Amino acid sequence: MNTLPKKTSTSLLSGVKLTCIREERLLFDELSLQIHAGDIVQVEGPNGSGKTSLLRILSGLSQPYDGQVHYQGQSISRCREEYQQNLLYFGHLSGVKGEMTAEENLNFNLALHGNNTEDSLAYLAKVNLLGFEDSLASHLSAGQHRRIALARLYQSSAPIWILDEPFTAIDKQGVASLEKLFIEHANRGGCVILTTHQDLISIKPEQVKKIVLDYSS
């Protein structure tokens, strides 16, 4: 099992001896990790190796079988609201409602997480959805759904980004601008934890920390 090295006291997010069991299969066991401000962490592993489970545990959506997740040294179950104030989780499902327009979807997502909604059109432009802002999301494609959800990243004030397969159904140019955004976010003192099966293009290998899940039973 791979663990990230170094144990400093100022880690933004850390997992302590996380164990995850799904369908009576051990996915990972006693996984400890430290994520600091400025890190870009890529979780790697084949399908079914527990990448999504790990991200859901880190975000607090799932409970680990054993172990704890700490935010700034405090267990996330004890500071749920403070942690969620500082967290942006983007899962497999984009959370976009087909009955609402692109702009309404983005505005709701921004407002729900306490961001202001004034510049939402500009953020839609950033994800190439200008001109679609009044279209119902159910008329848009899968990739455009993901883009609506990802537009939130451009205004997110949360330092911790947990992104599960953010590049799925996104075209090449979109991937490039997302990668640029991740680097900017890391430089601003945030951290990005992501899973992807694609190679990162513009993020240099030495900038990326890797967690490899390859537990074979």
Next chain:
Amino acid sequence: MTLEAQSVQSTENLPAQTNNPIPSSQPLSYRRAFMLVLKRDLTIAMRHKDDIINPLLFFVIVITLFPLGIGPEAQTLSRIAPGIIWVAALLATLLSLDRLFKSDHHDGSLEQMLLSPHPIFLLVLAKIFAHWLITGLPLILIAPLLAVLLHLDENSYGALVFTLLLGTPVLSLLGAVGVALTVGIKKGGVLLSLLVLPLYIPVLIFATSAIDTAALGLPYSGQLAIIAALFFGSLSLAPFAVGAALKVSTN
């Protein structure tokens, strides 16, 4: 993608974010978070009118079929009218419960709500209130009209409206607990009825008893007080139960 060039340009014009410290966000006040979710759910319901019309149509059809099946004798009908109206209201609510969390669970917006920096009970309460506005309120408005079809005793109309007004929110609140528990299950429909219907029975008993009592010209405030107690009890406890159940269901 004709928009490509245009949007690449606009990238440069946006408020510069690079190297700025991360701006802090203010969590919404409780009232604004409540209104935000309420408005969203009502918007979705308005664009998806089936959700409003289906339970209402079910309610109307069931009640209009009874006189046809039983016969038009006023005495028989007015005897069974309270029971028919309330059972129909109960089943119409049950029919509409599925929508409360299921679609949000399917498209991932439920996860986003659980991860938002607001107390879960508040968001849940907003969703339940929206559900009641969409399904409970139309039932209350149309029930007195349908009661005419069933020759409901004229002393009972007040009791009918009051029991529905206090009782239908209870149905939404208790139903939400059942939906939250079964939302992660593929075919949870049967389980949902089994979980929720026993909880509905007290409301049914006291509501029909109140309407019957009113028909005799007697005071029915006792039954109404018990339904009110059920309402306030479930209003204060159900949102927390729903929050806990949703956490388990998304685990």
